[in-house]
Amino acid sequence: MEILQAKSVNKVFYRPAPVEEHSVVGKIRGWFSPPKQQFKVIDDVSLAVKKGEFVGLLGTNGSGKTTLLKLLTGILQADSGQLNVLGHHPVKERKAYTQKIGAVFGQKSLLWWNVAIIESFQLYAAIYKLSRSEASQRIEELSNLLGLESLLTSPPKKLSLGQRMKAEVAASLLHRPELIFLDEPTIALDPVSRLNLMNFLLQLNREHGTTIIMTSHNMADVHHYCQRSVIMNAGRVIYDGRTSELLSYEHFKILEIKTLSALDEQLLAGFEYELVEDNYYRIKTSNDQAKETLSRLAFQPQVADVSISPPSLDHAIHHFMTSVRE
Structure with missing residues (x-):
């Protein structure tokens, strides 16, 4: 129900408009009856x-x-x-x-x-x-x-x-x-x-x-x-x-990897990643490549822990609003 x-x-609000009149009479008129412009707050x-x-x-x-x-x-x-x-x-x-x-x-x-x-x-x-x-x-x-x-x-x-x-x-x-x-x-x-x-x-x-x-x-x-x-x-x-x-408006996942020692740079080549702290990596991968990325990195001998998760709601809303504006 x-x-x-x-x-x-x-809902329309009003705010002062710039005064374009330069004459003395015009300025005085603007003091007593200032021009206003409207803008829609709720549309x-x-x-x-x-x-x-x-x-x-x-x-x-x-x-x-x-x-x-x-x-x-x-x-x-x-x-x-x-x-x-x-x-x-x-x-x-x-x-x-x-x-x-x-x-x-x-x-x-x-x-x-x-x-x-x-x-x-x-x-x-x-x-x-x-x-x-x-x-x-x-x-x-x-x-x-x-x-x-x-x-x-x-x-x-x-x-x-x-x-x-x-x-x-x-x-x-x-x-x-x-x-x-x-x-x-x-x-x-x-x-x-x-x-x-x-x-x-x-x-x-x-x-x-x-x-x-x-x-x-x-x-x-x-x-x-x-x-x-x-x-x-x-x-x-x-x-x-x-x-x-x-x-669903975001088409990537976040792979978080904790390691016992640093990962080889060659392994990370081609990935968009962030080193959060020593031996803790956050890797961004597309939904289509998530499984391949996981299999490529998760079974390295120095890997201690792996988790995979969707993007945050902040990222999804940002992506959605950006696409709407475009």
Whole structure:
């Protein structure tokens, strides 16, 4: 069942245009009524999301990802097109709509900076009209799941970025939203905090059927957690499909070889390779030649370990976006 439908959505922003008038009168006119030029941040975007999906929204900086999230959450209003999320128009029915969604924008905090986290939680519980017992139960449940029990009496200003981000996610989930929007939730997190947060989101998605739409520049997160990827470029959707299928756009594999001693240069002739460290080689080979390359190198007496793997999602997306631009 589709819970989000966007059809031919457009959004235009305006920015100052260069003033070409050199006369005094023209310059004065430019001060009081500066010329503007428009540019499309969202360009004819259509998108449908089913209940229970975990979607990665990808693209370079300035591609329109965050603006699209703001349109879907009702923070911004589209200039044209149709939006229907969970049976609501995000702007026109904002009050009812926000009772059903959660949102975390990495650059804007949900929590009051100088106030204990639990007080922020209690305020949000009151906004969402949770009973006192229901709010206490929900705060306890989320605190246990996210490891926030010892932090509830601390204000956000005294927390690390990873702790604060987990508290942000907890605040957005107090009212049990059906759909959650996350804008770069793992930005600047250490590896342990990042994995804990992403595993929690995966558990939420699988066990409770919560639909998640997440922007990220961390392709490892996208590869392991998002079944579906939507790639944006210059305000348009240029790919919408399974994340695993993106890897098919790269036609090579990576052969990693650890040796007891250096490999003979003649053996490596004709290969594109990188010496990662002493006696550790990373060799790029085409899919067609992967088997031949493996048989040629893997059985050398100085070879201690061999692994072969597809290219990373970063390479696949880079290749895909380059081919689209061309």
